[in-house]
Amino acid sequence: MMYNFEEILDEKEIEILKQYNIPLQCERNMDVLWELLCSMPLTEEVEIIADKLMDNL
Amino acid sequence: MTNEQLIQERWKYTDNQLKLTERKFQDIFKDIRDELIELFKELNLKRDDLNKVISSSFKRTYERKKREWKQNNIITPYFQFLINTTTKLTYSNVLKIFVFAIYMKYQKQEFDECKSLLVKVANNIYKQAKEDLNLKQKKEYKEDLLWKNIRNWAIIQTINVPLEEYLGILNQEASDEASRTIIQAIKQEVILDESMLSKMIEKQKHRLISVNGEKDSGMLENASRTVGNKAYYMSFPNHVVRFVAEVDNHTTKMCLSLDNQLFNTKEWNIFYRYSDFYKDQHKFSCKGLEVGLNLPPISDHFHWCRSTITYNINYNGVEYLAEYNQMKSLIDEYLPDNFEEYAEKVLKDDNYHSRMKNLESLKKHFNKRFLMNNGKFQDKSTRKKLEAITFDDYQLGYFNLRDSLYGLKTSDDIVINDISFHFYDRTLERNIDLDEIKNALVNNDTRQYNSDIINYRYNYVNIGVSKDGNITTGIKKEK
Numbered sequence: 343m344m345y346n347f348e349e350i351l352d353e354k355e356i357e358i359l360k361q362y363n364i365p366l367q368c369e370r371n372m373d374v375l376w377e378l379l380c381s382m383p384l385t386e387e388v389e390i391i392a393d394k395l396m397d398n399l
Numbered sequence: 400m401t402n403e404q405l406i407q408e409r410w411k412y413t414d415n416q417l418k419l420t421e422r423k424f425q426d427i428f429k430d431i432r433d434e435l436i437e438l439f440k441e442l443n444l445k446r447d448d449l450n451k452v453i454s455s456s457f458k459r460t461y462e463r464k465k466r467e468w469k470q471n472n473i474i475t476p477y478f479q480f481l482i483n484t485t486t487k488l489t490y491s492n493v494l495k496i497f498v499f500a501i502y503m504k505y506q507k508q509e510f511d512e513c514k515s516l517l518v519k520v521a522n523n524i525y526k527q528a529k530e531d532l533n534l535k536q537k538k539e540y541k542e543d544l545l546w547k548n549i550r551n552w553a554i555i556q557t558i559n560v561p562l563e564e565y566l567g568i569l570n571q572e573a574s575d576e577a578s579r580t581i582i583q584a585i586k587q588e589v590i591l592d593e594s595m596l597s598k599m600i601e602k603q604k605h606r607l608i609s610v611n612g613e614k615d616s617g618m619l620e621n622a623s624r625t626v627g628n629k630a631y632y633m634s635f636p637n638h639v640v641r642f643v644a645e646v647d648n649h650t651t652k653m654c655l656s657l658d659n660q661l662f663n664t665k666e667w668n669i670f671y672r673y674s675d676f677y678k679d680q681h682k683f684s685c686k687g688l689e690v691g692l693n694l695p696p697i698s699d700h701f702h703w704c705r706s707t708i709t710y711n712i713n714y715n716g717v718e719y720l721a722e723y724n725q726m727k728s729l730i731d732e733y734l735p736d737n738f739e740e741y742a743e744k745v746l747k748d749d750n751y752h753s754r755m756k757n758l759e760s761l762k763k764h765f766n767k768r769f770l771m772n773n774g775k776f777q778d779k780s781t782r783k784k785l786e787a788i789t790f791d792d793y794q795l796g797y798f799n800l801r802d803s804l805y806g807l808k809t810s811d812d813i814v815i816n817d818i819s820f821h822f823y824d825r826t827l828e829r830n831i832d833l834d835e836i837k838n839a840l841v842n843n844d845t846r847q848y849n850s851d852i853i854n855y856r857y858n859y860v861n862i863g864v865s866k867d868g869n870i871t872t873g874i875k876k877e878k
Contacts, residue, residue, distance in 0.1 A: 372876065376859075376876045379861075379874065380845070380847065380854060380856055380861050381847065382849075383847075383849030383850070383851070383852035383853075383854060383863065384852055384854050384861060384862070384863025384871065384872055384873070384874065385852060385863065385871060385872065386821055386871065386872055389825070389863075389872045389873075389874055392874045393874070396874075396876070
């Protein structure tokens with residue numbers, strides 16, 4: 343079952359994911375998601391996205 | 400010279416002159432009292448006479464008196480109005496006019512006393528200002544201030560009117576009071592004597608001037624402080640002056656918050672001051688100095704203010720003054736009580752200043768978070784709200800974390816020299832402890848270099864550090 347980020351995040355946040363070439367969906371698995379999140383430079387904006395995605399998994 | 404000595408020196412002459420003037424006013428008011436008693440005896444009215452129309456012989460006396468008043472030049476516009484509008488000439492109405500005439504007779508004398516006091520005070524303080532500015536030799540400044548120079552400065556603060564007008568208002572009120580008392584005596588059929596009037600007369604004198612050590616009050620007290628302070632800077636070009644408050648157990652919050660602040664005398668000033676209206680430190684701006692706002696006597700709320708200003712602004716650490724006053728509104732409980740102590744600490748200890756600045760920003764940040772989350776931080780790993788945290792605990796935690804991480808070298812030799820408030824909040828919310836942070840920074844298994852942020856990862860913690868050594872934020876994987 344796939345985890346669709348577009349359902350969770352708003353447009354601005356999707357833009358940030360696109361900026362770092364992150365796919366907009368992944369497997370519903372914390373390890374897979376964690377790897378994806380860690381591949382972005384950790385700024386406050388990214389951190390908010392990470393929180394949202396981890397909380398809603 | 401300490402602030403206390405400075406205030407003593409500044410107002411020494413004024414205080415003496417106020418005492419002398421009070422004695423003169425005592426004599427004036429005694430005369431008024433005697434004249435009122437004489438008038439009572441002269442008219443010799445009975446209770447039933449009061450509402451009767453005056454007799455033709457008394458009318459002649461009244462007309463003669465009116466001519467006398469005109470000759471003596473004591474008819475003011477209001478007095479003329481009172482005469483013109485009193486069309487029903489009963490004994491009580493004419494009595495009121497007679498009483499008013501007595502007060503008007505002495506008003507000129509009172510005004511002359513006020514004038515001479517204020518001119519003396521203004522010149523004394525003007526001289527002090529010239530000495531403070533070392534202007535003894537320069538001729539471009541006036542030798543002496545005249546009444547025409549200072550008359551516009553004599554504004555009575557309580558109702559914001561010029562001295563002359565206020566004196567008129569006081570006398571109107573006083574004459575109303577006196578005629579009421581006399582009519583009362585006639586109605587009760589008693590003989591008016593000194594004891595019946597002395598309390599009223601004393602009160603009326605106190606409204607004008609009352610000198611009693613620390614409890615000086617009255618219109619002239621207020622006017623002389625205003626005129627004195629205006630005389631100190633008005634005749635000179637723009638300078639920087641320091642506000643000096645008399646600090647003791649009577650000092651108001653207004654004066655305390657202004658104490659030692661620096662102001663331009665003719666240019667714009669922006670400053671923080673306690674305001675009784677807002678019940679808080681409030682930001683104000685004004686061009687130059689404004690009586691009641693940043694020029695003593697300070698009002699809002701009104702009090703008998705003895706504060707002053709001085710050109711002597713040179714003392715250690717004066718450059719830290721503005722920030723000290725601003726900090727006071729936020730982190731008062733962490734600061735020394737007075738500025739001198741603060742300046743001393745800043746000059747002695749290099750870290751103290753940055754720590755206080757940091758504490759101030761932390762409080763701003765805390766207030767913002769406190770208001771947004773109702774004082775609670777969410778522990779994301781357990782999904783439970785943490786108990787409300789006090790600022791004292793919050794700041795202790797911050798400085799502990801900061802001190803533990805400062806100077807730490809990461810696995811690729813970046814020295815940590817700052818941690819963001821945001822990161823500190825993250826450690827509280829995500830429950831990331833110091834060991835986990837250190838592990839991530841030093842014993843990490845994965846590092847990822849981006850343009851300006853390096854991610855350090857150890858197991859389930861990922862910390863972002865900017866290349867200049869500032870920890871920006873961190874995330875934690877939920878187990």
